Amino acid sequence: MYNEGGHTEGWHGDGWISNFPGLHSLPPDIVATLVETSRIARLPVGTRIFGPGQAPDAFLLLIRGTVRVQQVSESGREIVLYRVSAGDSCALTTACLMGYEDYQAEAVAETDVEAVAIPRATFDDLIARSPDFRRFVFTAFSHRVTDLFRVIEEVAFSRVDVRLAQRLVERANDQGRVDLTHQQLAAELGTAREVVSRQLNEFQRRGWISTSRGAIDLVQPNELRRLAAAP
Amino acid sequence: MYNEGGHTEGWHGDGWISNFPGLHSLPPDIVATLVETSRIARLPVGTRIFGPGQAPDAFLLLIRGTVRVQQVSESGREIVLYRVSAGDSCALTTACLMGYEDYQAEAVAETDVEAVAIPRATFDDLIARSPDFRRFVFTAFSHRVTDLFRVIEEVAFSRVDVRLAQRLVERANDQGRVDLTHQQLAAELGTAREVVSRQLNEFQRRGWISTSRGAIDLVQPNELRRLAAAP
DNA sequence: CCGGGTCTGTGACCTAGTCACATTGGCGCC
DNA sequence: GGCGCCAATGTGACTAGGTCACAGACCCGG
Known part of the structure; x- marks a missing residue:
């Protein structure tokens, strides 16, 4: 000391x-x-x-x-x-x-x-x-x-779906859960809430995530990672 | 020395x-x-x-x-x-x-x-x-x-027309001429050539500029400045 | 259980980016 | 001069993304 x-x-x-x-x-x-x-x-x-x-x-x-x-x-x-x-x-x-x-x-x-x-x-x-x-x-x-x-x-230069997938993977906790609202995700990416909502719906339709109020669970994180790594 | x-x-x-x-x-x-x-x-x-x-x-x-x-x-x-x-x-x-x-x-x-x-x-x-x-x-x-x-x-967060107007004003020489191709302007802004071409057509339609191959003349630079200063 | 605020969903519409291809202008070269 | 080439520009059709208005759905305290 x-x-x-x-x-x-x-x-x-x-x-x-x-x-x-x-x-x-x-x-x-x-x-x-x-x-x-x-x-x-x-x-x-x-x-x-x-x-x-x-x-x-x-x-x-x-x-x-x-x-x-x-x-x-x-x-x-x-x-x-x-x-x-x-x-x-x-x-x-x-x-x-x-x-x-x-x-x-x-x-x-x-x-x-x-x-x-x-x-x-x-x-x-x-x-x-x-x-x-x-x-x-x-x-x-x-x-x-x-x-x-x-x-x-x-x-x-990047598409929002790719960037969104990146953020989801990056900000998921150990349980594969992302505790952010659509609005907060939009703020991460610099886009609009509606855009995020729509993309999340698409991800959910594909079975990659499941959504709840204020949080998103990654069901197939590998699919998201694959999209995130897209050219 | x-x-x-x-x-x-x-x-x-x-x-x-x-x-x-x-x-x-x-x-x-x-x-x-x-x-x-x-x-x-x-x-x-x-x-x-x-x-x-x-x-x-x-x-x-x-x-x-x-x-x-x-x-x-x-x-x-x-x-x-x-x-x-x-x-x-x-x-x-x-x-x-x-x-x-x-x-x-x-x-x-x-x-x-x-x-x-x-x-x-x-x-x-x-x-x-x-x-x-x-x-x-x-x-x-x-x-x-x-x-x-x-x-x-x-x-x-900004619109391309506003950003394009900014660049035109900013990169014009003393004679109010911008010696850049549409492709080069697109590279300035990080957008696509077609987008620039269309916006320039619009500016020309309004009488703000006149275009020639490889250069643009600012006819009403003040109008461009006004757009460039837009919120 | 009710009322407010927050969060999410949705349709209509506009702007921007992409793709494919046509057209034009300038310039060197026979 | 006329020809051919290539860069530059024009255009239409389509997709992606952003904006606006508003409708539900969920949550929590009272």
């Missing part, structure tokens, strides 16, 4: 670092800086971490939970851009902030979230001092940008 | 730095590093700077010309993601490289291009040493990400 004035603070140790593979090899002095100046933030589910109106003042590393980054159009339609989960950083959002641009994406805590909040000054300091930290940050960037590229590709 | 071994090198001075507002306030030692280790690259129009197959080994700052970054789908459809012009950096592309990810976007020199190529080692060094350089890089990132967000928003 590093200099914490003698009182125990639970998570305020360096234990969380083990959650970040990219940070394993940081030299002790860097770890010390991180641990000393960062604090642990706990955000209840639904918290808007970033968006028109709010802005985080720190670089966030997620210890637990997931954050959804999405875009909302004037007409109220939504599309999910990507998710940040434990071990990832909110690099992109942070970078955009640093560019002082206002843009209309927003980040929402999809579950209760625990995150390391690295103050801007520390972030800057670490970027300067640690090649490993730099690599960590740039790698995170890279992943997010790749996500955005994929979103663009899918929205521009 | 900084240490250049006594021989003149034309562009290999620090003259180009004046093209990058974000770099104006760099301290002399940083400028020295930049000038000493970077070289000037000249790329003829059409050069594929980055893409499936090629990869740049350096961070690029554009002195002259423009670079188009686009995505190509399996089916052959294309969409332009953003353009990098003089004074900008190819930050995003570079970052993606550093993340060692393979993705399918490509960068093409849209005109003859002159750029400062900063080797990876120098880039890393400068990031470490110069807060201003960091700010420059992150700001560039931010702009590109904002571009991507806008592309997603437009592709997902």
Whole structure:
């Protein structure tokens, strides 16, 4: 433990670092800086971490939970851009902030979230001092940008049935159940609810799924996967 | 001029730095590093700077010309993601490289291009040493990400007629002429050629444009602008 | 069991993308 | 000049996707 004035603070140790593979090899002095100046933030589910109106003042590393980054159009339609989960950083959002641009994406805590909040000054300091930290940050960037590229590709060139099948498979829990409404699925894909409803009806007609209010059970997930892998 | 071994090198001075507002306030030692280790690259129009197959080994700052970054789908459809012009950096592309990810976007020199190529080692060094350089890089990132967000928003939520009107206005030269084929316009928007042809016919029917082979003249640019600004 | 809100279903209609093929314009070449 | 080629453009028919309006169905608290 590093200099914490003698009182125990639970998570305020360096234990969380083990959650970040990219940070394993940081030299002790860097770890010390991180641990000393960062604090642990706990955000209840639904918290808007970033968006028109709010802005985080720190670089966030997620210890637990997931954050959804999405875009909302004037007409109220939504599309999910990507998710940040434990071990990832909110690099992109942070970078955009640093560019002082206002843009209309927003980040929402999809579950209760625990995150390391690295103050801007520390972030800057670490970027300067640690090649490993730099690599960590740039790698995170890279992943997010790749996500955005994929979103663009899918929205521009893929069919909704294929994309819907992908999401169903991807967001099903262990029991093969997807706990989302048609409206929420539509928001995932950036399409309209009616479109999702119709596609789901078609899937059900084929016996691939069974639907109930607010949830969908995957009956033949392999068929969905096959469609999802379609060219 | 900084240490250049006594021989003149034309562009290999620090003259180009004046093209990058974000770099104006760099301290002399940083400028020295930049000038000493970077070289000037000249790329003829059409050069594929980055893409499936090629990869740049350096961070690029554009002195002259423009670079188009686009995505190509399996089916052959294309969409332009953003353009990098003089004074900008190819930050995003570079970052993606550093993340060692393979993705399918490509960068093409849209005109003859002159750029400062900063080797990876120098880039890393400068990031470490110069807060201003960091700010420059992150700001560039931010702009590109904002571009991507806008592309997603437009592709997902905007009508093609509106987007086409935007492009026509945006890519018209001083004489109000757009030197692009319908196919090229379709590639800008990520749609199909027939769709563009039909929309152009509609614009022409309304007297807003007149078309000829390989070019479009804006007759009533204000009407196009009005449509482009539509909600 | 009743009333509200949320969620889902549906038909009609419009916009966008696909496919197949016809037509035209420009340009080099005999 | 006339010919032939190829890229660019035009068009119709059809499918997929998005919008609108509204009807039921389900759920939960009172």
